Amino acid sequence: MTATQTNLALQGGKPVVDRSRWPTWPPRLPGLSDAVRQVIQEDQWGVRSSTIEAFEGAFARTHDAEYGLAMANGTMALLAALKATGIGPGDEVIIPAYTFVATATAVLQAGAQPVFADIDPQTFNLDPEDVHTRITPKTKAIMPVHIGGNPADLTAFMKLADQHDLVIIEDAAQAPGAIYNGRKVGAQGNAGGFSFQSSKNITSGEGGILLTNDRQIYERAFEVYNCGRTVSGPWYEHVSPGLNLRISAFQAAVLLHQLDHLEEWAATREANGQYLEEQLDNIPGITCARRYPATTRNAYHLLIFTYDSEAFDGLPKARFLEALSAEGVVATEGYRPLYEMPFLRPYLHEGADQDTGLPVTEHACQNGVWIRQFELLAERSMMDGIAEAIRKVQKHAASLLETSV
Ligand SMILES: Cc1ncc(COP(=O)(O)O)c(C=O)c1O
Incomplete structure (x- = not known):
């Protein structure tokens, strides 16, 4: 059979859209090279870098959070959030199955068990009613994902958390700048994690950040991300088997530049x-x-x-x-x-x-x-x-x- 002739581009017609008019990503912003070059001149390219601190502060402030810890990637930010809120072996964490694999692997890496709940057909976000039916005595946390950057039903999840004494970790990997109940998402629950991987809304190729408004969670997350060190303790004092989840100053400079x-x-x-x-x-x-x-x-x-x-x-x-x-x-x-x-x-x-x-x-x-x-x-x-x-x-x-x- 021969195909009916149409003007579809797939059949030799002219495409509707000129591809060259799409923006490129990552964005090549003016001034970016200078921002990176500036870090080269600095003494700290990693830990204790003022550029990292500046980015953490600025991102936290613009996301209605008191504390920010920039990390190697979003998966590690979620892992640190889980560990810092005390989630571990024997605990169940309810998550959607319509998400990137890292939502689940972060839970497994914390030693806990992911429990999949269904999503809301209207929003593609985790469905609070289905989550409710999956709460067991072992459930310790709910990890709603703001899927595609569209905020999850945080009000409903906070209510469930109050009723069942649960932690809310927001997987905000895709949601920089999203606003729910008049505030940015990411630190409305107990803690949240963002990703700055190449495809994300701001990016340093790889990277992430944990946000929280809870001083105790921040201090515990600091241990997890900085080799078991405490926020104010001596350099070679390690109080727990923390990891090195830190970001470099070069990544922070790129992110700080894009944050504007x-x-x-x-x-x-x-x-x-x-x-x-x-x-x-x-x-x-x-x-x-x-x-x-x-x-x-x-x-x-x-x-x-x-x-x-x-x-x-x-x-x-x-x-x-x-x-x-x-x-x-x-x-x-x-x-x-x-x-x-x-x-x-x-x-x-x-x-x-x-x-x-x-x-x-x-x-x-x-x-x-x-x-x-x-x-x-x-x-x-x-x-x-x-x-x-x-x-x-x-x-x-x-x-x-x-x-x-
Ligand atoms: C929903 C979601 N969660 C977690 C992550 C993990 O982030 P990363 O790739 O920076 O580790 C991503 C992105 O990749 C994501 O889209």
């Missing part, structure tokens, strides 16, 4: 994200993730939507993404359920779940689609381009089902 742009970037992502969602929600078969009413700013690390292939003549998601990419719009398929990873399979809790998985998580993994944060920094007309590209693929979807194209 975070407000502006966050505002652009929010404005473009909301604008794009309005466009996409008007396309049959596309449904954007919602936010909770207390959220006044989504960090939009990812703009997440659900793709219903039925509205696209049955076109499979993978083929839809391929066609979209040819039109100049890179969208990605997102996570697989974490419990599919063989090493995490045993942590999917008892019952029918073993066979069926968590239904909303399964649906989200099968049908979820992501647009990345730096694409939301493009000019407004590029948002129109994304919507137009999707409409174009939808119009000609049937032709993509034909065997030879």
Whole structure:
């Protein structure tokens, strides 16, 4: 059979969007080389560096937190948060399965057991009602992930924490600048961890930070991250088997430099994200993730939507993404359920779940689609381009089902 001729880029037509107009990431900001060069002149390239301290203070302040400890990466920030809040062997920590693997590995590295709960179909975030059903006498913490930078239902989790005497660790890896209940996320629970890995909303290639408003948690986290040293103790006094999770001054300089742009970037992502969602929600078969009413700013690390292939003549998601990419719009398929990873399979809790998985998580993994944060920094007309590209693929979807194209 010959393919019906269309103007789809995948079939030789002109792409809707000119790829060269997307911003690049990481951002090559003016003045960045000077900031890094400045560190070269300093005596401390690592521990005790004033640049690291400046970044920790500035990031904590802009995220409504009293204490910040910059770390090697986000996974270690979460690990330090767990250890500093006393989570360890014998404890259960409830987490989503729709997240990056580090949410679960941090729990395992702390010696505790991850327990997967399902997500809310509207927001893709951990579902407080499902979490409630999984609380046992062993549960010590809930680790909501602000997925794609969209704040989790912290009010509901704090309430559960009060009722069951639990710790809340926010996995804010994807959520710099997100606002919930009028405050930045990350330190609204007992502690939280952010990531500055290459894809993140601000990045030093690798890096992370722990935030907390609790002095005791800060002091314990300091031991975990600085070789078991105490905040004010002698250099060669080690009071616990802490790790070296520290960041370098070069990374801190890059982050400090970008932090000056975070407000502006966050505002652009929010404005473009909301604008794009309005466009996409008007396309049959596309449904954007919602936010909770207390959220006044989504960090939009990812703009997440659900793709219903039925509205696209049955076109499979993978083929839809391929066609979209040819039109100049890179969208990605997102996570697989974490419990599919063989090493995490045993942590999917008892019952029918073993066979069926968590239904909303399964649906989200099968049908979820992501647009990345730096694409939301493009000019407004590029948002129109994304919507137009999707409409174009939808119009000609049937032709993509034909065997030879
Ligand atoms: C939700 C989530 N949690 C944790 C992490 C871990 O961060 P890192 O890669 O910096 O260790 C990431 C990012 O990679 C993430 O997306």
